Amino acid sequence: MPPLDPTLFGDIDPPQRLLMGPGPVNAHPRVLRAMAADLLGQFDPEMTGFMNQVMALYRPVFGTQNQWTMLIDGTARAAIEASLVSLVEPGETVLVVNFGRFGLLLTEILARIGAKIETVSAPWGEVVPLDAIAEAIESFGPKVVASVHGDTSTTMAQPLEGLGALCRAAGAYLYVDACATLGGMEIAADRWGVDIVTGGLQKCLGGPSGSAPITISDRAAERIFARRHVEQGIRRADIVDGAGPRIPSNYFDLAMIMDYWSEKRLNHHTEATSMLYAARECARVALGEGLEARFARHRKAGAAMTAGARALGLVVYGDDAHRMTNVTGVYIPAGIDGEAVRTMMRENFEIEIGTAFGALQGKIWRLGAMGYNAMKHKVLLTLGALETCLKAQGFSLPLGEAVPAALAAWEVA
Ligand SMILES: Cc1ncc(COP(=O)(O)O)c(C=O)c1O
DSSP states (O other), X not given: OOOOOTTSSOOOOOOOOEEOSSSOOOOOHHHHHHHTSOOOOTTOHHHHHHHHHHHHHHHHHHTOOOSEEEEEESOHHHHHHHHHHXXXXXXXXXXXXXXXXXXXXXXXXXXXXXXXXXXXXOOTTSOOOHHHHHHHHHHHOOSEEEEESEETTTTEEOOOTTHHHHHHHTTOEEEEEOTTTBTTBOOOHHHHTOSEEEOOSSSTTOSOSSEEEEEEOHHHHHHHHTTOOOOGGGOOTTOOOOSXXXXXXXXXXXXXXXXXXXXXXXXXXOOOHHHHHHHHHHHHHHHHHOHHHHHHHHHHHHHHHHHHHHHTTOOBOSOGGGBOSSEEEXXXXXXXXXXXXXXXXXXXXXXXXXXXXXXXXXXXXXXXXXXXXXXHHHHHHHHHHHHHHHHHTTOOOOTTOHHHHHHHHHHHX
């Protein structure tokens, strides 16, 4: 065989796309720069120092004092899976608050764990009322309640205030997937009384996917440590197994991962150094901006996108009262080829907007403005481009109104 021509595929030199969908979004340049920093050995004091800094940086991002605040190596789904496989024992009842694709993902993961799954659901485009969750807790007596915060599939944000107290009163643990809202909408793990919250970098935190922040309450950590079974080749006299059943995943075993992030530094996986640098910088960018200011920026971007879409004559999807601030669903108008509009947006304007999943596929687009992209000019550019593409595809719309409407909404939101 002839030797492979090293120039065959060329350098990685992607187009400068503006990612205005439900995530991933463009990463903050500071985050990309941090990822280019030199690598360290995993037990180098500089490296373990960075790990400790990450723990400190993510506590305010999650609104918590939890000691166990760290990273799972993998995309957001890795942290979801780690949480559920470590918290839930086969056969235990879990109540899933289900209002979209990612609620269904929780049921899918729980089914693989062998949990007894109950659901309390809302139609897509709505959220589940707290009293319906309270009733379901009372009738099913779950050991764990699991909910998504912002479900990007429907663009709805489930209110969580008060849910932790309900769970505690019923002796249940509460898990929340905040992948799509962490760093963009308030996450108050302690005030809401959530036992485990997980996130991802590629949405409001403005990083690449591949590292998932997690925070774990002391009582959840205690439950998980009761299932600790350290793998044979790394056993140590100072780390004692628990009496509970072994967690049926090695990679996602939160007991071993917590031991790795503790001062014991029990070796587990090799921490993904460049992703840790990225996660660290995402949190520094967010805290440097100030969380309140950051939430306000996302609110303004969401309000501007929504007002601009309406001014284009588009119908906005879902319940106005519970909309995520960072992603807006809009119906694809009758007679318009949704994929042709997306292609034209990409080819002429280098802008990506989102499609949809399941029952909403082909019915709505999802317009995101999150993290580094929740900026006034990026929202205005997206709306201006969308206006041109919609018109070119034959949609009859009032010209020149969307951008001023968005600008006005940005100012007042
Ligand atoms: C709410 C929510 N949860 C979980 C995920 C899964 O994240 P990942 O693709 O990073 O595993 C996503 C991704 O879009 C999401 O929006």
